Structure formats: structure tokens, C-alpha cells
Amino acid sequence: MKNNSQTTAEQHNITIWEIKKDRLTAMQHKLFDTPKLLSVAAGRTTCSIFKVPQTLVDVNGKSYQPHIISVGPFHHGKAQLEMIEEHKWRFLRQLLDRTKAKGIVLEDYLRAVQPLEVMARECYSETIPYSTDEFIEMMVLDGCFIIELFRKFGEVVEVDEHDPLIKMSWIVSFFLRDLIRLENQIPFFVLECLFELTKTPRSPTLASLTLGFFNLVVQRPENVLKKYANIKAKHLLDLLRLTFLPPELEKSTKQENRPPPHVIHNISKLRRAGIKLKPHEAESFLVISFKNGVIHMPTITIDDFMSAFLLNVVAFEQCHSGCSTHFTTYVTLLDCLINTSRDVGYLCDWNIIENYFGTDAEAATLINNMGKDISFDIDECYLARLFDNVNHHYHSGWHVQWASLKYTYFNSPWSFLSALAAFLLLILTIAQTAYTILGYVRPP
Structure with a gap:
């Protein structure tokens, strides 16, 4: 019986060791796994297209998600965005019909973007699961659609008078919002590559077309748009952001006997x-x-x-x-x-x-x-x-005390009249008291 007990114990220890060994092997594999949900490259300045942190999503809901158009890989293939996905191919066909006269065919678009694949992938904060062919197709399709959309609104190319994407105002308003959502971007250098391949000699710059499109709602003077005609950006959201940045202001310097700055009151x-x-x-x-x-x-x-x-x-x-x-x-x-x-x-x-x-x-x-x-x-x-x-x-x-006094007693005609009446009553009371005292001190 003793030998049987020892054998059972040894078998138990071997089983435990095998479990530990399997666990150890799994842990060793994880040591070399590459993070996917937040890539190692996300901390570099080259990474510019991010999944919005969940803390902000919890506060602001769906403000970061596209409603009718997907751009880039983060929202690609979602069912609610299929309507515009069909029209992307229509826009691409129209672009190909124009460029075939110059001998530029679909294969040339794919070849132009292919060298940019690695750099484009590094712009995203998550590891992109699509293959090389799928990723390049997505960049070409989405990029050409955006460029064609801007050209149509900029009246650079002919527009079908019955095109629903141009004539239906509710679609245009959603385009304006969806194209500035952080999760819904492709690198600007991909857009520039496709734009240079397909532009005409007298075409405005890509930045000018972009700002002209967003000026449908921002409505800034023409001279402001010309100022940023050749601006370089990381994507469409960044481009619009850069045009609002003020000139360099004088940096704050710490003044003696002043506490550190704090946020101000309402x-x-x-x-x-x-x-x-x-x-x-x-x-x-x-x-x-x-x-x-x-x-x-x-x-x-x-x-x-x-x-x-x-x-x-x-x-x-x-x-x-x-x-x-x-x-x-x-x-x-x-x-x-x-x-x-x-x-x-x-x-x-x-x-x-x-x-x-x-x-x-x-x-x-x-x-x-x-x-x-x-x-x-x-x-x-x-x-x-x-x-x-x-x-x-x-x-x-x-x-501050004087301002508070004015706000309390002189903020409206009624408060002023009330304060004036109280002041006159006080003067009359003082005068009456003074005459009474004088009557006792110097009787007639």
C-alpha cells in the first residue's frame, strides 16, 4: 500500500509539473507577442490615426464614429456604411474614364500606392488585419473617392446634375462630419500620391480643394483659404486643425509674488x-x-x-x-x-x-x-x-468690490431705483436724527 501511495503521489506531481510546463510555455510565447490593440508604433509621431480612448467614448457617445461613409480600416465593412461603399466604385470608374486618355489605368493606381503600404500601416494605432492586396485596394478606393468628391464640389470636374451624393443635402452634411472623425482617416500622403497621379495641369492643390469643401460649413474668407493652399498635414482632420492654429504667442513667464495659474471661474x-x-x-x-x-x-x-x-x-x-x-x-x-x-x-x-x-x-x-x-x-x-x-x-x-456693488444695485433700472430710495431714506433718517439731537443741545 505504501508503494502504491508513493506511485500515486509521483504521478500527481508529474501531472502538476506538466500543467506548469504548458503554462510556462504559453507565457514564454506571450513574451514575444506584438500588441495589436495599441501598437508599439502608436507612441511615435508618425502614428496619427487613433482609436478614440474608451473614456472619451463613454462621455461623448457616437461622436467619433462615421454615420454614412467609412474611410480607412477601422470601420471598413460595417453594414450601416454599405450605401456609400457602392458609390465609391462609381466614382472610381468615372475617374478611370478620365485618366485612361493619358494611359493611366487601375493597375497604375495600385502600383503607385504599393510602396507606401508599410508607412501607411504605421499611421494607425492598431495592427491592421487586412492583407497587402486588401489594404492597398482600400487605400486606392477610399482615396480616389475623397479626391473625386472634393473635385466635384470644387467644380473642377463635370458633375451629374442628378448625382444623389451631390444634390441630397442630408448626405453632404454627413460627409462633412464623417470626413473629420479621427477614426475615419487615411494618411494624407496617400491622398497626395493619388492626387498627383490624376490631376490636370490647372488644377487647384489638394489642400485648396479640401478647404474649399469644408468651407461649405466653416465659411471663412477666400484669402484665408489661399494662405493654406500648400499646407502639409497628416490627414484631413489635421489639415483643418492646422488652419485654425493662431500665430505663436508670447510664452507665459512666471511673475514674482504670483501663485501658479489656475483655471478661471464661470x-x-x-x-x-x-x-x-x-x-x-x-x-x-x-x-x-x-x-x-x-x-x-x-x-x-x-x-x-x-x-x-x-x-x-x-x-x-x-x-x-x-x-x-x-x-x-x-x-x-x-x-x-x-x-x-x-x-x-x-x-x-x-x-x-x-x-x-x-x-x-x-x-x-x-x-x-x-x-x-x-x-x-x-x-x-x-x-x-x-x-x-x-x-x-x-x-x-x-x-472687485465696486463691480460687485454695481452688479447688485445698478444692474437694472428697478434695482437702481430701489437702491436710490434706500439711500434717500437713509439721508432723511440721518437728517431727522441730527435735528432731534440739535433740539436737545441747543433748545430754542
């Missing part, structure tokens, strides 16, 4: 301290200044397009390692100024915001959600000096 509190907001003309709504108790801000239109643009460009700045944080700073400023629908109402009254998004409460919720779960360094942001100066003005003594 506009309801600032106005009680005498701080006002005034609109001013500028090429970009990011150009903001503070002087003599007044924050000067260009007017911004808050609508479906601008909300999608701000959300996606902030996500891009959060993910891209070599990117400035201008839009993150701007969104943080709006989030500071606005806490409630009343704050939105003040900014609308002062022409800082044109609200086409919904009610004041809906606009307040949108702006507050933009500022949630984002990384922000107030010491390094381009508005650090503004935050510092506004806070210093807010806490600086007598003028």
Missing part, C-alpha cells in the same frame, strides 16, 4: 467681479486676449459640424505625441466659462457663441462634456498668461 462669477467678454475679429476663434478687465474672444458657431470637429480634434491632440494642445486649451477655457445654461445665455447675448446646436442647456452639456477626462497642463498651454491675468484681476481688491 462667466456668472466673472461678470460680478467686473470682468466682461467682447467679440473681436480674427482669422481663428483660438485667438483670445485679456486686457483692462475684458476677455476678447472671436465669435464661434456651435452646431453639429463644430461639435464633431472640436470633439475629434481634442481626441487627436490627446493621442498624438507630437501635437500641440491648442484646441484642448480652448475647450478647457469654454468649460471654465460655462457651468449652466445661464452662462451660455450670457455668451450668446455678447455674441461670443452662436448656438445652433440646441437649447442653451444642451449647449452647456456639450461643452462641459468636451472638458471631461482630458489631460491638460495649464502651465504649458498657450493661454497660461490669460488664465493667470484673469485670476489676478478677479482677486485684486477694491475694483
Whole structure:
């Protein structure tokens, strides 16, 4: 019996060891596995197209996902995007019909993009599961569709008067939003490669066509668009973002006896301290200044397009390692100024915001959600000096008390009349008391 027990124990130990050995082998294989959901290349500056972090998706819902058109691999093949997928082949056929006169056929498009495959794959934060042939086909099809779309709206090529993608306004509005979603991009150098292969001698630049298309909704002056006719970008979202960046501002310097900068109060509190907001003309709504108790801000239109643009460009700045944080700073400023629908109402009254998004409460919720779960360094942001100066003005003594007094007693005609009546009553009471005392001190 003793020998049998020893044998059983030995067999048990061997079984355990085999299990451990299998587990050890599996662990050793995992040591050399390459991360797929967030590739090692995602931290490089060459990576520019990201899956939006789940924390932002949880706050802002489907603002990062395309609604009618898929561009690139992240949303490729989804059923709800099949409608436009069919029209991509129609646009490609029309392009081929034009270029065949120059001897350029479909095979030439594929050959032109093939050398860019490795570099294009490295632009995505996830490992792309498609084969070389599938990936190149996707780049060519999506890239040619975007270029043809821009040419049609730029009236560079002939447009079918009954083309539903051009004539149906609801489709156009979704194109404008879907083409600036961070997850819905292809590298700009792929677009440039296809554009150079298919352009005509007198064609505008690709950047000009792109900005002309988005100007359907942004509506900036023609001279601004010409200024960025040859701008280089990482993708369409980045291109539009770059055209809004303000010129280099003077960097904030630490002043003696000043605490480090902090975020500012909402506009309801600032106005009680005498701080006002005034609109001013500028090429970009990011150009903001503070002087003599007044924050000067260009007017911004808050609508479906601008909300999608701000959300996606902030996500891009959060993910891209070599990117400035201008839009993150701007969104943080709006989030500071606005806490409630009343704050939105003040900014609308002062022409800082044109609200086409919904009610004041809906606009307040949108702006507050933009500022949630984002990384922000107030010491390094381009508005650090503004935050510092506004806070210093807010806490600086007598003028704040005087502004609060004016806000309380002179904010409306009725409050002024009430304050005046109380003041006259006080004067009369003092006069009556003085005459009474004089009657006792110096009787007649």
C-alpha cells in the first residue's frame, strides 16, 4: 500500500509539473507577442490615426464614429456604411474614364500606392488585419473617392446634375462630419500620391480643394483659404486643425509674488467681479486676449459640424505625441466659462457663441462634456498668461468690490431705483436724527 501511495503521489506531481510546463510555455510565447490593440508604433509621431480612448467614448457617445461613409480600416465593412461603399466604385470608374486618355489605368493606381503600404500601416494605432492586396485596394478606393468628391464640389470636374451624393443635402452634411472623425482617416500622403497621379495641369492643390469643401460649413474668407493652399498635414482632420492654429504667442513667464495659474471661474462669477467678454475679429476663434478687465474672444458657431470637429480634434491632440494642445486649451477655457445654461445665455447675448446646436442647456452639456477626462497642463498651454491675468484681476481688491456693488444695485433700472430710495431714506433718517439731537443741545 505504501508503494502504491508513493506511485500515486509521483504521478500527481508529474501531472502538476506538466500543467506548469504548458503554462510556462504559453507565457514564454506571450513574451514575444506584438500588441495589436495599441501598437508599439502608436507612441511615435508618425502614428496619427487613433482609436478614440474608451473614456472619451463613454462621455461623448457616437461622436467619433462615421454615420454614412467609412474611410480607412477601422470601420471598413460595417453594414450601416454599405450605401456609400457602392458609390465609391462609381466614382472610381468615372475617374478611370478620365485618366485612361493619358494611359493611366487601375493597375497604375495600385502600383503607385504599393510602396507606401508599410508607412501607411504605421499611421494607425492598431495592427491592421487586412492583407497587402486588401489594404492597398482600400487605400486606392477610399482615396480616389475623397479626391473625386472634393473635385466635384470644387467644380473642377463635370458633375451629374442628378448625382444623389451631390444634390441630397442630408448626405453632404454627413460627409462633412464623417470626413473629420479621427477614426475615419487615411494618411494624407496617400491622398497626395493619388492626387498627383490624376490631376490636370490647372488644377487647384489638394489642400485648396479640401478647404474649399469644408468651407461649405466653416465659411471663412477666400484669402484665408489661399494662405493654406500648400499646407502639409497628416490627414484631413489635421489639415483643418492646422488652419485654425493662431500665430505663436508670447510664452507665459512666471511673475514674482504670483501663485501658479489656475483655471478661471464661470462667466456668472466673472461678470460680478467686473470682468466682461467682447467679440473681436480674427482669422481663428483660438485667438483670445485679456486686457483692462475684458476677455476678447472671436465669435464661434456651435452646431453639429463644430461639435464633431472640436470633439475629434481634442481626441487627436490627446493621442498624438507630437501635437500641440491648442484646441484642448480652448475647450478647457469654454468649460471654465460655462457651468449652466445661464452662462451660455450670457455668451450668446455678447455674441461670443452662436448656438445652433440646441437649447442653451444642451449647449452647456456639450461643452462641459468636451472638458471631461482630458489631460491638460495649464502651465504649458498657450493661454497660461490669460488664465493667470484673469485670476489676478478677479482677486485684486477694491475694483472687485465696486463691480460687485454695481452688479447688485445698478444692474437694472428697478434695482437702481430701489437702491436710490434706500439711500434717500437713509439721508432723511440721518437728517431727522441730527435735528432731534440739535433740539436737545441747543433748545430754542
